[in-house]
Amino acid sequence: xxxxxxxxxxxxxxxxxxxxxxxxxxxxxxxxxxxxxxxxxxxxxxxxxxxxxxxxxxxxxxxxxxxxxxxxxxxxxxxxxxxxxxxxxxxxxxxxxxxxxxxxxxxxxxxxxxxxxxxxxxxxxxxxxxxxxxxxxxxxxxxxxxxxxxxxxxxxxxxxxxxxxxxxxxxxxxxxxxxxxxxxxxxxxxxxxxxxxxxxxxxxxxxxxxxxxxxxxxxxxxxxxxxxxxxxxxxxxxxxxxxxxxxx
Numbered sequence: 001x002x003x004x005x006x007x008x009x010x011x012x013x014x015x016x017x018x019x020x021x022x023x024x025x026x027x028x029x030x031x032x033x034x035x036x037x038x039x040x041x042x043x044x045x046x047x048x049x050x051x052x053x054x055x056x057x058x059x060x061x062x063x064x065x066x067x068x069x070x071x072x073x074x075x076x077x078x079x080x081x082x083x084x085x086x087x088x089x090x091x092x093x094x095x096x097x098x099x100x101x102x103x104x105x106x107x108x109x110x111x112x113x114x115x116x117x118x119x120x121x122x123x124x125x126x127x128x129x130x131x132x133x134x135x136x137x138x139x140x141x142x143x144x145x146x147x148x149x150x151x152x153x154x155x156x157x158x159x160x161x162x163x164x165x166x167x168x169x170x171x172x173x174x175x176x177x178x179x180x181x182x183x184x185x186x187x188x189x190x191x192x193x194x195x196x197x198x199x200x201x202x203x204x205x206x207x208x209x210x211x212x213x214x215x216x217x218x219x220x221x222x223x224x225x226x227x228x229x230x231x232x233x234x235x236x237x238x239x240x241x242x243x244x245x246x247x248x
Contacts, residue, residue: 038140039195043092046247051085051203053240057103057125059232065108077123079105083238087133095133095145101236102126109157109227119159123227126154127185144192153185153211157226181226183213187234193242201242209234 062077085099103125129151137144160176187209193201211232218226 037198039143039201040092040138040140042195042199042244042246043089043138043143046091047089047244048247049085049087049089049095049097049201049242049244051083051087051099051240051242053083053203053238055081055083055101055205055236055238057081057101058235059228060235061232062123062228063109077107079103079107081125081236081238083240085240092138093135095135096131097133098128098130098151100126100128106158119161121227122158122160124156124158126156128152128154129185129187141195142192144190146188146190147207148186148188149207149209150184150186153183153213155181155183155211155213155226155228157181157224157228159222159224177220177222177224179218179220179224179226181213181218181228183211185209185211185234189236199244201244203240203242205236205238205240207234207236209236 189207191205193203
C-alpha cells in the first residue's frame with residue numbers, strides 16, 4: 001500500500017517540473033533585453049563620459065615657413081593636438097558636452113624681423129568649445145554619432161629673439177613677445193566608439209570647421225602682425241579613450 005507521503009510527492013512532481021520549466025524559459029511575447037554590461041544597456045539611464053585623446057590638426061590655408069629662410073614658405077599647417085571632453089548624455093540618442101583642444105607642435109610662421117635682430121616666429125592653437133551629438137546607431141558594443149560644435153579659437157604668434165640681444169636683462173628665459181588672436185569657431189563632424197570593457201570605450205572622430213578671426217591682423221607695439229586673419233578652414237582627425245559612468 002502506498003503511503004500518504006508518497007502519493008503527495010507523486011502528485012507534486014509534475015507541478016514542480018512545470019514550475020521549473022517556466023522559470024528557466026523566457027516569457028513568450030517579451031523581447032530579449034540586452035545584458036547590463038552591453039553598450040546599449042549602459043545608455044538607457046543618463047550617463048557622463050570623460051574623453052581624452054590625440055588628434056591631427058590641419059589648417060590648409062595657413063602659411064608655414066621652413067627653417068630660417070622667410071622666403072621658403074608653403075600653404076598648409078598641421079600638427080599634433082591634445083583633446084579633452086566632458087559629455088553628458090541624458091538619453092541614448094542625444095548628448096551635450098564641452099571640451100578643449102591644444103596644439104602640441106608649434107609651427108614656423110612667416111617672419112618680418114627688424115633690422116639687425118634675428119628672431120623665431122612660431123604659431124600655436126587652442127580651442128574651447130561646446131557641442132551636441134546625435135546617435136543614429138547604438139549597438140551592443142559599438143555606437144556612431146553626428147555632432148555640431150561651436151566656441152572660441154585662440155591663435156598665438158610668439159616672436160623670440162635668437163642669440164644675444166643688447167640690453168637684454170630678462171631674469172628667466174629668452175626675450176620674446178606673443179600676439180594672441182581670438183575668434184569664433186564652428187564645425188561639424190562625426191565619430192564612433194567601441195566598448196571594450198564595462199565602462200571603457202575607444203573611439204575615433206573626424207571634424208571640419210571654420211575659425212572666424214578678425215579681418216585685420218592683430219599687432220603689437222613693435223609692429224609685429226599676427227600670421228592668421230579672417231576665415232580659416234580646419235580639419236581634425238582624432239583617436240580617444242573614454243570612461244563612462246551612469247547616473248541613477
